[in-house]
Amino acid sequence: MTALTLFEKIWRAHxxxxxxxxxxxxxxxxxxxxxEVTSPQAFTLLAARGLxxxxxxxxxxxxxxxxxxxxxxxxxxxxxxxxSAARQIAxxxxxxxxxxxxxxxLRDARRGIVHVIGPEQGLTQPGMTIVCGDSHTSTHGAFxxxxxxxxxxxxxxxxxxxxxxxxxxxTLAVDIQGRLPAGTSAKDLVLALIGxxxxxxxxxxxxxxxxxxxxxxxxxxxxxxxNMSIEAGARAGMIAPDQTTFxxxxxxxxxxxxxxxxxxxxxxxxxxGDEGCTFDRVVEFDAAAVEPMISxxxxxxxxxxxxxxxxxxxxxxxxxxxxxxxxxxxxxxxxRPIDLVFVGSCTNxxxxxxRQAASLLRGRKVARGVRMLIVPGSQQVKQAAEAEGLHxxxxxxGAEWRESGxxxxxxxxxxxxxxxxxVVSTSNRNFEGRQGQGARTLLASPATAAAxxxxxxxxxPREFAA
Amino acid sequence: MSGHxxxxxxxxxxVRVIRxxxxxxxxxxxxxxxxxPARFLTTTSREGLGRALFADWRYDAMGRPRAxxxxxxxxxxxxxxxxAGPNFGCGSSREHxxxxxxxxxxxxxxxxxxxxxxxxxxxxxxxxxxRADAETHAWLLSHPGAVAEVDVxxxxxxxxxxxxxxxxLDPFARHCLVQGLDELGYxxxxxxxxxxxxxxxxx
Numbered sequence: 001m002t003a004l005t006l007f008e009k010i011w012r013a014h015x016x017x018x019x020x021x022x023x024x025x026x027x028x029x030x031x032x033x034x035x036e037v038t039s040p041q042a043f044t045l046l047a048a049r050g051l052x053x054x055x056x057x058x059x060x061x062x063x064x065x066x067x068x069x070x071x072x073x074x075x076x077x078x079x080x081x082x083x084s085a086a087r088q089i090a091x092x093x094x095x096x097x098x099x100x101x102x103x104x105x106l107r108d109a110r111r112g113i114v115h116v117i118g119p120e121q122g123l124t125q126p127g128m129t130i131v132c133g134d135s136h137t138s139t140h141g142a143f144x145x146x147x148x149x150x151x152x153x154x155x156x157x158x159x160x161x162x163x164x165x166x167x168x169x170x171t172l173a174v175d176i177q178g179r180l181p182a183g184t185s186a187k188d189l190v191l192a193l194i195g196x197x198x199x200x201x202x203x204x205x206x207x208x209x210x211x212x213x214x215x216x217x218x219x220x221x222x223x224x225x226x227n228m229s230i231e232a233g234a235r236a237g238m239i240a241p242d243q244t245t246f247x248x249x250x251x252x253x254x255x256x257x258x259x260x261x262x263x264x265x266x267x268x269x270x271x272x273g274d275e276g277c278t279f280d281r282v283v284e285f286d287a288a289a290v291e292p293m294i295s296x297x298x299x300x301x302x303x304x305x306x307x308x309x310x311x312x313x314x315x316x317x318x319x320x321x322x323x324x325x326x327x328x329x330x331x332x333x334x335x336r337p338i339d340l341v342f343v344g345s346c347t348n349x350x351x352x353x354x355r356q357a358a359s360l361l362r363g364r365k366v367a368r369g370v371r372m373l374i375v376p377g378s379q380q381v382k383q384a385a386e387a388e389g390l391h392x393x394x395x396x397x398g399a400e401w402r403e404s405g406x407x408x409x410x411x412x413x414x415x416x417x418x419x420x421x422x423v424v425s426t427s428n429r430n431f432e433g434r435q436g437q438g439a440r441t442l443l444a445s446p447a448t449a450a451a452x453x454x455x456x457x458x459x460x461p462r463e464f465a466a
Numbered sequence: 467m468s469g470h471x472x473x474x475x476x477x478x479x480x481v482r483v484i485r486x487x488x489x490x491x492x493x494x495x496x497x498x499x500x501x502x503p504a505r506f507l508t509t510t511s512r513e514g515l516g517r518a519l520f521a522d523w524r525y526d527a528m529g530r531p532r533a534x535x536x537x538x539x540x541x542x543x544x545x546x547x548x549x550a551g552p553n554f555g556c557g558s559s560r561e562h563x564x565x566x567x568x569x570x571x572x573x574x575x576x577x578x579x580x581x582x583x584x585x586x587x588x589x590x591x592x593x594x595x596x597r598a599d600a601e602t603h604a605w606l607l608s609h610p611g612a613v614a615e616v617d618v619x620x621x622x623x624x625x626x627x628x629x630x631x632x633x634x635l636d637p638f639a640r641h642c643l644v645q646g647l648d649e650l651g652y653x654x655x656x657x658x659x660x661x662x663x664x665x666x667x668x669x
Contacts, residue, residue, distance in 0.1 A: 016656070016659055016660050016663040017656065017659055021637065022637055022638060022641075023638045023652075024636070024638055026653065026656055026659065026660065028660070028663065028664075037507050037508070038559070038560065038561070040509075040510035040511075041510070041511065041512045041561070044510070044511070044512075045650075049650070051654075054657075054660075055664075065507075066507075066508050082508065084508035084509065085508055087508075087510060088508060088510060091510050133559060134558075134559055135557065135558050135559040135583060149559040149583055150559060150583070150586075151559055151560070151561035151564070151583060151586060151587035151590065152512075152561040153561060153587065153590040153591070153650075154586070154587075154590070156650065157649065157650055157653055160650060160653065160654065161650075161653045161654065161656070161657060161660055162660065162664075163653055163656070163660055165638070165649050165652070165653060167636060199495055199553060199556055200495070200552065200553040200556065200579055200581070203553070203579060203581065203582060204582060230557075231557075233553065233556060233581060233582070235582055299495050299497065299556075301495075315494070316492060316493065317493050317494040317495065317551060320493065410504050411504050411505070412504045412505055412507055412508055419527065429497075429499070429557060429558075431497045431499040431500065431557060432499070432500060432522065433499060433500075433503050433504075433522050434499050434504070437503070437505075437522055437527070438527070
């Protein structure tokens with residue numbers, strides 16, 4: 001028998017019709033996640049064709065992208081300021097009600113960023129296929145799922161048939177040896193990796209992250225790594241399920257319970273790649289060499305260790321990026337003043353991320369003239385953080401503690417920076433204008449973000465090591 | 467600019483051959499946030515996004531067109547083929563990027579590499595994504611305004627002087643483009659298979 005990879009096992013288990021020379025595979029989708037920004041046109045398309053949602057019970061909807069994170073706008077006091085966002089929220093509410101799709105609505109205690117709530121609820125389970133009209137769907141791959149982002153037309157395809165037409169992608173194994181050094185995080189690891197393989201390094205491929213460095217990561221850290229797979233251009237990123245995965249899922253509201261749990265474990269334990277399975281390509285990476293990373297340019301491959309200098313490179317695109325950022329080749333980044341710090345997003349807004357930021361902020365103040373937003377990934381994360389007093393740390397430090405949502409990661413909900421401002425951000429994209437027209441994003445880990453907030457400058461978090 | 471529009475998610479008419487002058491955007495890794503900045507995503511429609519196309523590169527802070535941006539030059543008018551640097555369309559999955567290009571009159575995008583999600587989104591709307599070989603791509607980048615022909619049916623890119631370069635396109639995608647069929651129709655025709663599969667799996 002052929003030795004199969006994790007990806008191939010999941011792919012085969014979801015082929016309603018295998019691909020042929022003439023037609024792509026019809027691939028079944030176990031879980032479809034949806035939100036207010038990329039779903040309206042899909043519902044319109046269904047309506048225009050007179051189609052019903054084929055399996056509404058396989059879709060979960062939430063509000064995150066355009067949804068405000070200011071408490072008063074969420075819980076009353078003031079109306080949602082952006083009329084267009086209010087319209088999208090209303091449209092999703094109506095569409096879900098009509099189609100029988102479950103929605104974690106504006107004031108639902110389970111609402112949050114789509115890629116935070118799936119795992120949190122135990123909906124994301126090993127072996128599944130998961131899609132969403134959002135490129136960071138790759139996050140769910142941390143559980144040994146095949147999870148990828150799709151456009152709105154494909155969202156409609158899933159609504160109508162619970163399937164997608166797919167050509168089989170190639171496979172890329174990223175073997176990560178060693179252990180992450182103290183003072184570094186999963187975010188630094190994945191930024192360093194993208195810096196190495198490039199923003200198109202994973203194009204057409206599904207990445208499987210393997211090796212001792214990955215095994216040593218918690219589920220939240222694994223999600224951070226898989227989340228950024230799309231920033232390497234990959235179709236998806238995944239990690240084989242293990243005891244860490246099972247411990248995370250045990251007892252979650254939507255995870256299998258009782259006898260079903262035992263049966264699920266049996267299935268899940270068969271998912272990791274077979275002995276001797278092969279990949280189209282293998283990349284080796286050393287975690288022990290990773291340092292706290294920061295981006296200097298306008299894509300997530302333009303990163304350097306925080307102690308490093310802006311590199312010099314040829315080409316119009318490189319010059320354009322540095323001009324946008326206001327940096328010069330050879331310049332040392334550490335010590336540069338910053339204006340704003342954002343801790344949040346589907347990359348880094350889970351409880352462990354907030355704890356990291358809090359441990360550095362405890363007993364300290366956000367530097368004068370710097371604004372810091374801390375936006376939990378979900379209302380559950382918010383509640384858990386408050387239960388251990390993290391919000392007090394943030395508020396006493398002078399940071400803003402907000403309701404969950406995509407916030408400054410996508411800049412369509414009112415949370416944006418002014419032109420020219422430098423934002424140290426735990427999010428995933430430093431594209432031009434991503435955090436507001438003309439705003440300059442510096443991608444980093446939660447610890448680095450907190451260190452920058454306290455000093456008001458680009459700062460190595462290891463300087464705060466106890 | 468030509469009036470090809472994708473309506474209601476189906477390519478309203480087949481796309482066989484696109485012949486047009488090219489406009490060249492020689493930038494690598496153009497992400498979909500540049501193609502359509504996020505602030506335009508708070509729409510519930512797919513119409514009218516042409517005004518959002520490359521908005522932050524096309525207009526200054528006061529909303530005035532930037533004369534130095536290639537799409538604002540007079541010779542860019544009526545160009546239906548966009549030639550861009552490698553890894554075009556990376557980043558966000560927003561289909562608005564394909565809708566905006568179509569709304570602005572583009573019917574094909576040519577690069578040496580095109581990001582996966584954008585590539586798929588383009589096909590779903592009848593915008594032809596062409597992954598050209600490195601040499602052809604380099605030639606196109608250095609010859610802005612050249613009249614090129616994207617022969618979808620034959621998978622051939624034709625350039626002035628009799629130059630020809632084949633480009634790969636999935637046979638199914640090509641069939642759908644040429645016939646003006648949409649993939650949803652095909653998937654719907656497979657619903658009996660899908661339901662049978664669901665029943666087997668449940669058992």
